[in-house]
Structures are given as C-alpha cells and as structure tokens.
Amino acid sequence: MSDHRLRLNLRSVLALLMMGILLMTTAFLFFMIFNYKLDAIQTQRILESPFLMLALFVTILIIYFMAIILLVTKYIFNPISQMKKAAEHIRSGNLNYPIEYKGANEIGEFCQEFDKMRVRLKDTILEQHEIEKRRKRLIASITHDLRTPLTSIQGYVEAIQDGIVKDQTTFDQYIETILTKTNQLNHLIDDLSVYTKQELGEFTLNLERINSGVLLNAYFNHKFMEFKYSPLNLVLNKPFISTFILVDPYRFNQILDNIIGNATKYAKSKIEIWTKVVDYHLQIQIKDDGDGIPQDVLDHIFDPFFMVNKVKDQKEKGGSGLGLAIVKQLTEGHSGKIEVTSEEGKGTCFTIDIPLDR
Structure with a gap:
C-alpha cells in the first residue's frame, strides 16, 4: 500500500466544504421548485412555504460564510502562508526573506515577532561568522x-x-x-x-579605591627612568590631579603601558602627559608628536588586529594589533572610555576618561 496520500490544506478543506454546501442547497432549491411546480408569479405561495423559506435562509447563510472565508483568508491564511514561506527560506539558509504582513491585530503582531526572530537569527549568525573570522585572524x-x-x-x-x-x-x-x-x-x-x-567573558578586575596622584606618580616616576637613555623626551606636566578613583592598579598600569608603548613607536621627539578633572571624571591625556593617524582610519584604531600600515607596522614597529583593543576593553571595564584625536603631521592624543569615586 502506498504511503502517498492526498493532503489538503485548511483553506482547501473549507473551500470544498462550502462548495459542497452550495451544491446541496442548489439541488435542494431545484427539487423544491420542480416538486411544487412553482413559478415567479406564485410569490405568496413561496412566502408561505416553510421549505422554500428554509432554502432561502440557507442561501443567505452560505453567502455569510463565504464572506467569512474571504476575511479569514485575507487576515489569517495569507499571513500564515507568508510565515510558512519565510520558514522554508530560513530552513534553506536564506534569512533575507521578510514577512510583508503588517496588520494591526494579533496575527499581525505574531508576524512581526516572527520577522524580528528572523532578523535576530540573521544578526546572530553574522556575529558568529565575525567571531570565527576574528578567531582565525587571532x-x-x-x-x-x-x-x-x-x-x-x-x-x-x-x-x-x-x-x-x-x-x-x-x-x-x-x-x-x-x-x-x-x-x-x-x-x-x-x-x-x-x-x-x-x-x-571570563575576565575580572580587582578594583580598589586609590588616590590617582599616588598611582600616576608611582607609574610615571618608573617610566621616566626608562626614558632616561631614550632619544624620546617624556614630558610630565605635574602635579598630577590627586583624587580618588576605583581601578585595578595592575590593569590600569597596563592601559598606560599600552598607550605609552604605542606612542613610543610613532613619536619623533617627545611624549607629553596631562591630567585634569572634567564633570567628575579624571582625564589622563597622552600626546605624541608623530606623523598622526589619517582621519579615514581613526575610527578603527581600537579594532582588534587593526594597523594603519599592517605590513610596515609588523615589520618595523612590532606588536600584534591587540594593544589598543585591550586598552578599550580595560578602560570600559573600569566604567570609563578612551578617546583619540589626531592631526596628520602634528601627532596623536589619547584621552583616558575614568569616573571619580566620590
């Protein structure tokens, strides 16, 4: 026995049902007319006949149900059909097939949520592909x-x-x-x-309430000794702001190390350090007098593995392109932010912005 059977969708079942009712009613009307030998002149007899009144009622009922079917088709079957097509496209890997139905009803809301799920799935897959690309690049x-x-x-x-x-x-x-x-x-x-x-998401910071002046003096006094025999001049605009911040001392020093190390690679003669407080945030500015960064790539310098000139930077400057990406992550881990301004031919300035611990 074959397993292949005729399968009808709900819309077809309802259509066949209504056609059957319509045919049965038509047959019933012809039976009544020929059985009672009625014609158009016998209006009174028609009105008095309970069978013909029943037939008229059934006819009206059929018209009513057909109108309902049209409405159900428009507001239920069509959206469901769109969702079915969208599901088939999603199953085949095409996540760019949108659901057009935007009705202001429960079905419309369901379609919109289904489409949001499609968009979210698409974004998730793109994110996974990007993560995989970054992993391979790493x-x-x-x-x-x-x-x-x-x-x-x-x-x-x-x-x-x-x-x-x-x-x-x-x-x-x-x-x-x-x-x-x-x-x-x-x-x-x-x-x-x-x-x-x-x-x-496995990285943790050991935050401590520390005096910024003490922390910065300890770091830059040591760093100043490293620059003693360097062709670059480390200019410290003291006194450093003395206030309290909530930081992980080791990781905060790593932020400074990465920025100073980056500035050392590109500076021509000096690196300058300033501190100031703006809107209850400590700002540490580190500026070099190098060639600067082109404006068209300035927004990408915190991207992992980004280098202005990858071949030249890897060969002449060293590094993997992770330094500034780590700076951004660590700074944001301290509830702060890192900003950069640069002018070609005049150098680059990084600003570390950390909220005060009041």
Whole structure:
C-alpha cells in the first residue's frame, strides 16, 4: 500500500466544504421548485412555504460564510502562508526573506515577532561568522608574532652553543637581545590572555579605591627612568590631579603601558602627559608628536588586529594589533572610555576618561 496520500490544506478543506454546501442547497432549491411546480408569479405561495423559506435562509447563510472565508483568508491564511514561506527560506539558509504582513491585530503582531526572530537569527549568525573570522585572524597573527622572536632567540642561542661568540661584549649583546625578545614574547602572551578572557567573558578586575596622584606618580616616576637613555623626551606636566578613583592598579598600569608603548613607536621627539578633572571624571591625556593617524582610519584604531600600515607596522614597529583593543576593553571595564584625536603631521592624543569615586 502506498504511503502517498492526498493532503489538503485548511483553506482547501473549507473551500470544498462550502462548495459542497452550495451544491446541496442548489439541488435542494431545484427539487423544491420542480416538486411544487412553482413559478415567479406564485410569490405568496413561496412566502408561505416553510421549505422554500428554509432554502432561502440557507442561501443567505452560505453567502455569510463565504464572506467569512474571504476575511479569514485575507487576515489569517495569507499571513500564515507568508510565515510558512519565510520558514522554508530560513530552513534553506536564506534569512533575507521578510514577512510583508503588517496588520494591526494579533496575527499581525505574531508576524512581526516572527520577522524580528528572523532578523535576530540573521544578526546572530553574522556575529558568529565575525567571531570565527576574528578567531582565525587571532591564530594567524599570534602564530606569526610568536614565531618571529622565537626564531631570533633560537638563532642567538645556537650561535652561543656553537662557540661563534668569542668575546664578552658580543656575548652580552646576544644575552641582552635574547632578554628583549623574551620580554616581547611575555607581552604578546599577556595581551593574548587578556583579550581572549575578555572575549569569553571570563575576565575580572580587582578594583580598589586609590588616590590617582599616588598611582600616576608611582607609574610615571618608573617610566621616566626608562626614558632616561631614550632619544624620546617624556614630558610630565605635574602635579598630577590627586583624587580618588576605583581601578585595578595592575590593569590600569597596563592601559598606560599600552598607550605609552604605542606612542613610543610613532613619536619623533617627545611624549607629553596631562591630567585634569572634567564633570567628575579624571582625564589622563597622552600626546605624541608623530606623523598622526589619517582621519579615514581613526575610527578603527581600537579594532582588534587593526594597523594603519599592517605590513610596515609588523615589520618595523612590532606588536600584534591587540594593544589598543585591550586598552578599550580595560578602560570600559573600569566604567570609563578612551578617546583619540589626531592631526596628520602634528601627532596623536589619547584621552583616558575614568569616573571619580566620590
């Protein structure tokens, strides 16, 4: 026995039912007319006949039900048909098929919610694709950035093991280079750890109520010593604002490290630091006198892996393109914000904005 059976939708069933009633009523009317030999002149007899009155009533009832079917088709079956087509498109992977029905009734509201679900599903899939792309870029970028210093370290270690280094001065230079490359690796690994934990929502901050003046003086006094033998001049506009902020000291220093490190790569002669309070927010401004950032890419510098000139920056400046993305995430984790202004040929200024803990 075949499993294929005739399947009728609800609209077809109702249409067949009404056609059957209409045919039965028509047959009943013909039966009454021929049985009683009625003609148009016998109006009185028609009005007095209970069978013909019943037939007239049934005819009116059929017309009424047909009007109901038309309304049901317009306001129920058509929207359901649109949703069925939309569901089929969604099942096939096409999330761009909209539901056009916008009726101001329960079915219309249901269609609108169904369409919102479609849009949300589409956005979710696009977000997943973007996350997957970023994950692949992360793996490719980190693999490249880890391989470079590791290859360099391996080369210097093999040179020392092979006895190529004969004098103490060259040996010290090799050891210093190895230490520099090791520090670079540690920095890359720390950036990767912070970024991935924040992406997974597993990153936490150990917030403390700290005097901003004490925190900034401790950080920049140490940083000033690092710049002592640098060709760049670190200009500290003291005294720093002394007020209370709620921060994670280690991560706040990491914010400053990443911005100062970025400024060091591009500054020509100096990096300047200012502090001020605006609307109960502490603002720390870090400005370099480098070439500046083109205006058409300024809005993207906090994007993960973004570099103004990727090939040149990776080769000459180092880094993975995660530094400023981490700065943005960490600053927002402190309920603050990071802003940047830049003018080509005159330098770039980053402003860290942290609310005061009053």
